[in-house]
Amino acid sequence: MDKEEVISRIIKKKEFSQLPKKDVEKVLEKFERREIDDEDKVKLSRALLKKIFTSFMGRKIMNPKSKDARWFLLRHVSTKERFDYYSELYERLLEDFKEKEISILDLGSGINGVSYCFFPKNKKINYVGVEAVGQLVNVMNFYFKENKINGIAISKSLFELEEIKKIIKKLKKPRIVFLFKVLDSLEMLKGDYSKEFLKEIVPLADKVVVSFATKSFFKREKFKVNRKWFFDFCRENFHILDNFEFPGENYLVLKKRES
Numbered sequence: 001m002d003k004e005e006v007i008s009r010i011i012k013k014k015e016f017s018q019l020p021k022k023d024v025e026k027v028l029e030k031f032e033r034r035e036i037d038d039e040d041k042v043k044l045s046r047a048l049l050k051k052i053f054t055s056f057m058g059r060k061i062m063n064p065k066s067k068d069a070r071w072f073l074l075r076h077v078s079t080k081e082r083f084d085y086y087s088e089l090y091e092r093l094l095e096d097f098k099e100k101e102i103s104i105l106d107l108g109s110g111i112n113g114v115s116y117c118f119f120p121k122n123k124k125i126n127y128v129g130v131e132a133v134g135q136l137v138n139v140m141n142f143y144f145k146e147n148k149i150n151g152i153a154i155s156k157s158l159f160e161l162e163e164i165k166k167i168i169k170k171l172k173k174p175r176i177v178f179l180f181k182v183l184d185s186l187e188m189l190k191g192d193y194s195k196e197f198l199k200e201i202v203p204l205a206d207k208v209v210v211s212f213a214t215k216s217f218f219k220r221e222k223f224k225v226n227r228k229w230f231f232d233f234c235r236e237n238f239h240i241l242d243n244f245e246f247p248g249e250n251y252l253v254l255k256k257r258e259s
């Protein structure tokens with residue numbers, strides 16, 4: 001099989017059928033040079049795609065349906081964990097904005113846009129979610145339309161950096177960018193991509209919120225990961241506005257350094 005055929009075999013599986021080609025290519029690149037047959041490349045690529053893109057949620061989320069926010073949020077590992085403290089989290093992230101209208105760009109959003117009802121009621125939030133899994137994008141857009149929410153979800157790979165920058169630049173200021181539990185996935189496919197990515201994104205936003213899981217996804221145990229390199233990088237390059245932990249998640253709030 002040539003590369004294109006291997007890719008079309010990989011995405012024959014429904015859960016990967018709506019991923020941006022760029023992400024599927026990046027995953028296949030990991031195995032392309034191995035001396036294994038094409039079927040094994042397909043198998044290994046699918047296993048890695050699952051780990052990065054689709055392992056966080058129950059299958060039931062994958063299709064648009066008329067359910068309330070709670071139904072969706074409890075069916076995805078990340079949003080379920082945040083469910084009890086969303087209001088407190090959003091209050092803390094948005095309280096220092098004096099403006100009534102705020103743009104939020106949620107990168108690698110999963111279905112986090114469904115938590116729109118937890119944004120402070122005294123603000124007008126323009127929400128844009130960017131997510132690789134097309135099915136989740138459809139679910140969010142369906143939910144926004146049904147509930148007349150000022151939000152939109154876009155299907156795109158975060159490896160398309162120039163496209164992501166274009167999306168940010170179009171947003172009305174002030175702009176806040178969320179990168180909740182997504183940088184580890186990017187690092188799995190391209191080492192040090194978080195650094196390259198943040199250097200380009202942070203100057204375009206008023207605030208960038210990065211979060212990391214502090215509990216392992218499958219075992220639900222506290223786990224220790226050495227993120228010293230990441231914190232050192234942030235200290236050297238940005239202004240750190242806030243650093244706090246809620247159950248299962250550590251948040252770091254970054255801003256461009258004033259020169």
Ligand SMILES: C[S@@+](CC[C@H](N)C(=O)[O-])C[C@H]1O[C@@H](n2cnc3c(N)ncnc32)[C@H](O)[C@@H]1O
Binds near residue numbers: 056181
């Ligand atoms: C652990 S989930 C977190 C979802 C959401 N940010 C939250 O915390 O509720 C990671 C999400 O990032 C998405 N993702 C991973 N790599 C991506 C990429 N290269 N481009 C776009 N989305 C990506 C995955 O599909 C998945 O929905």
